[in-house]
Structures are given as structure tokens and as C-alpha cells.
Amino acid sequence: MMKEQTRLIRSQAAKSACREHSVPLYLTSSFTFEDAQQGAAIFAGELEANVYSRFSNPNTSEFVRKVCELEGADEGVAFASGMAAVYASFASFLRAGDHVIACRSVFGSSIQLLARFLPRWSVNTTFVDALDPGGWETEIRPQTKMIFLETPSNPGLELVDLDWLGRLKDRYPHIILNVDNCFATPYLQKPLDYGIDIVSHSATKYMDGQGRVLGGVVVGKRELISEVKFFARHTGGAMSPFNAWILSKSLETLPIRMDRHCSNAHAVATMIENHRGVESVRYPFLASHPQHELAKRQMRLGGGVVTFVVKGGLAGAQRFLNSLKMISLTANLGDSRSIATHPASTTHCRLSAEEQQKIGINPGSIRISVGLEDIYDIINDISLALDNV
Structure with a gap:
């Protein structure tokens, strides 16, 4: 077969x-x-x-x-x-x-x-x-x-x-x-x-x-x-x-693309976790994820999305997003191009602040759909933007 x-x-x-x-x-x-x-x-x-x-x-x-x-x-x-x-x-x-x-x-x-x-x-x-x-x-x-x-x-x-x-x-x-x-x-x-x-x-x-x-x-x-x-x-x-x-x-290219999305996302999550401008980071294949063992049991790899909270709340999130040079600002994900999204003011803006908090969204939350660009360029863009938070 x-x-x-x-x-x-x-x-x-x-x-x-x-x-x-x-x-x-x-x-x-x-x-x-x-x-x-x-x-x-x-x-x-x-x-x-x-x-x-x-x-x-x-x-x-x-x-x-x-x-x-x-x-x-x-x-x-x-x-x-x-x-x-x-x-x-x-x-x-x-x-x-x-x-x-x-x-x-x-x-x-x-x-x-x-x-x-x-x-x-x-x-x-x-x-x-x-x-x-x-x-x-x-x-x-x-x-x-x-x-x-x-x-x-x-x-x-x-x-x-x-x-x-x-x-x-x-x-x-x-x-x-x-x-x-x-x-x-x-x-x-x-x-x-x-x-x-x-x-x-x-x-x-x-x-x-x-x-x-x-x-x-x-x-x-x-x-x-x-x-x-x-x-x-x-x-x-x-x-x-x-x-x-x-x-x-x-x-026809989904497996090849997902392998690259996941490897890039894991590298981004690892970098973000150690950056001084970040309060917390979520990525299923990071050991710090509270369900890391479950992720390894039921997922082949950790996926192409990284979610993190920048310091400074909404103002910090806006400074980060406005400092990005390469990564796109849009509400989509899963693209070959890396995308940054502010869920509280876009994809989940219809939820109350209390409802957002219950699902892990706060004013400083950022979602990165990590694309297929060279990992050096992705990390460089995110790192420099975080330096401005």
C-alpha cells in the first residue's frame, strides 16, 4: 500500500x-x-x-x-x-x-x-x-x-x-x-x-x-x-x-510544509521563552507547556502557531506589532508567510474581557503563525520587535 x-x-x-x-x-x-x-x-x-x-x-x-x-x-x-x-x-x-x-x-x-x-x-x-x-x-x-x-x-x-x-x-x-x-x-x-x-x-x-x-x-x-x-x-x-x-x-505538499512550519515554530517558541520582553509563551512541544506530555502522545509535532504574552499589556503588544518589519499583520494563519495577530482586538474582539481571560487571552497576547521563511529572518524580526516592548 x-x-x-x-x-x-x-x-x-x-x-x-x-x-x-x-x-x-x-x-x-x-x-x-x-x-x-x-x-x-x-x-x-x-x-x-x-x-x-x-x-x-x-x-x-x-x-x-x-x-x-x-x-x-x-x-x-x-x-x-x-x-x-x-x-x-x-x-x-x-x-x-x-x-x-x-x-x-x-x-x-x-x-x-x-x-x-x-x-x-x-x-x-x-x-x-x-x-x-x-x-x-x-x-x-x-x-x-x-x-x-x-x-x-x-x-x-x-x-x-x-x-x-x-x-x-x-x-x-x-x-x-x-x-x-x-x-x-x-x-x-x-x-x-x-x-x-x-x-x-x-x-x-x-x-x-x-x-x-x-x-x-x-x-x-x-x-x-x-x-x-x-x-x-x-x-x-x-x-x-x-x-x-x-x-x-x-x-500534495501539506506534510512537507507542516514539517517546516513546526520546526520553525519550535525555534521561535524557544527564543521567545528566553526573551526579557515576554511574560509567558505557549507552544505544545515546549517542555514548559502544561500539557506537553499529552501533546507528544497525540500530535506528531507541535504545530505552526506560537502564542505569547508581551510585557506592558495592550501598549506593549501594539509596540511589538508596529515594530515588525517582515512579518505580516493580518488575522489569517497557516500561510507560507509568517503572520502576527492580536487576538483581543481582532479574532476574539466580540468576547468580553472576562471571556477572553478564561481562554487565555489578555491585552498583551500575541499569536504568531510561523511561516516558511528562513528561520534566521523570522527570529530576527521577532527579536528586534520584542526589544522595543
Whole structure:
């Protein structure tokens, strides 16, 4: 059997009559039928074939197959963005009266979905502490339908023990375990191996890797993904064929890129930890991370994100960011270019100061998505900026 890296490169849509080596773009809204009987059979579910690019397309199908290969999933569905995928992972299963348990350290927009939008349809959420899983089970009710989390979390880099979570599922088999695996990527961590039911990704991040296109994907067990497919088909959050083509080609280099992201991030974290202008630093593969041993058990490497707190609070954070010469200031991550973000005033600005504090964000917090530039240049830019704090 071919190795993972080989499968990522060699798994692609069937060749057309033109015998192309690289998969073409299928920029078509619909697909024709050979005759009326074939069309009827496809719509009746007797034949599997492309009908309409809102449902499926050779480019999106190829992308989804590659993510399923990486995650070890049965099936998957591609979406126009990461948040469209997260929303579908909720809306496909939750009904009025259902209850969700979620880590309070999930991404800010995910919190808004859970705390502001789902209650409109009588779906309520209890937020729990990622670092205190012992309290999760006490929050389970008869109405609890789903547990949702990120590991590592954004931006606090808190981890949840996936093996423990899978064993919790053994006691509550009716609860759907839903993990956002965006930060780790399936190259570094495979939640389905631990008994997780569905996994979502913002493909905009490391799957693209160059900050070009938006995309999302949900993969998992066949019987659950059939519900997500039905939801996606009728709500229209489809990924464009062009974006799918970009993302599928990008996945061919995901392992190589992640190795470099991780080695660069580890070097940056080590430097930052010893800088006089920094109060604290979080990186899963630093020995100082409170869940370092857990990170080594369930992750191949530590990831490409480093989070730290500069001295001087908001003023110190602003001085640091304004002193950077090479690193980009933007709210994205997972790019080949290193990016610095101030979560308190950007990605998590809708949370109150108290809510931010609970997930490890304070006015001096900085998130660095460490890119693929030469490590000397990355460290030099960060170090000189820290000298100005």
C-alpha cells in the first residue's frame, strides 16, 4: 500500500479523454445526462454521478477524497469556508431542545454560533474548561447531543485528551463528538483514530497554505456524513471548483510544509521563552507547556502557531506589532508567510474581557503563525520587535 505522502500526490480525479497529467478545472454549474433514463436513475439514487456543482464536482470530490485519506474518514463534504463547515457540523444534527457541550476556548466565530445563533432555534450550549475535563461529564444531560472542541485551541493552544474523550463516548454512545482539527491538520493529529465521530477544518488555513482561497470540509463516519451531505445539498454552502482545485493541489505538499512550519515554530517558541520582553509563551512541544506530555502522545509535532504574552499589556503588544518589519499583520494563519495577530482586538474582539481571560487571552497576547521563511529572518524580526516592548 502506498504511503501517505504518495497517496496525496497520486490520488486524483480520473483522466478525461484529453489524457491530462494535472487534473483540469471543471468550471461547470451542471452535468449532462446520456439520456432521460440516466437522468432519472441518477436523481433516484440508482446511479452515482455528478448532477450539479452545488451537489458535487470532480474537483471538490478529489479534494474531499484526499482529506478523507489523511483523516482516515469514510466520507466528507466540502464547503465554501471553514465557518460554513463548522455551522453544517452543528445544523446537520441539532434540533430544538438539544444541548451541546463545547470548550469555551473554541474559535470566536464558533462561540458566536453556539451562544447567539443556535439558541434562536432552542439549542443551548454549556461551555466548559479545556483544562478541566473532569468537569465535563457532570454537564451531560439527557438532551446532550454533541460535544464540540478544538485541540489545540485558538489562540491559547490548550489541548484536550482525545483518548479520554473517546472513552467518554463509550459511556454515552448517543453523543456526537465533533472536533475542529484546523490547527493540527490531519498530518499532525487524527482525531478519528480516538473514536471521534466527525472532524471539521478551515481549509483556508494550512490546507491551502498560501493565503489564497477560502474553503472548509467536514469528514467522518459514513452514516453521519450522509446527514451533512443532505444539509449541504439543500442549503447551498458549496465550495467552488476553482477553490477545490487549488486546495487539492496544495494538499500534495501539506506534510512537507507542516514539517517546516513546526520546526520553525519550535525555534521561535524557544527564543521567545528566553526573551526579557515576554511574560509567558505557549507552544505544545515546549517542555514548559502544561500539557506537553499529552501533546507528544497525540500530535506528531507541535504545530505552526506560537502564542505569547508581551510585557506592558495592550501598549506593549501594539509596540511589538508596529515594530515588525517582515512579518505580516493580518488575522489569517497557516500561510507560507509568517503572520502576527492580536487576538483581543481582532479574532476574539466580540468576547468580553472576562471571556477572553478564561481562554487565555489578555491585552498583551500575541499569536504568531510561523511561516516558511528562513528561520534566521523570522527570529530576527521577532527579536528586534520584542526589544522595543
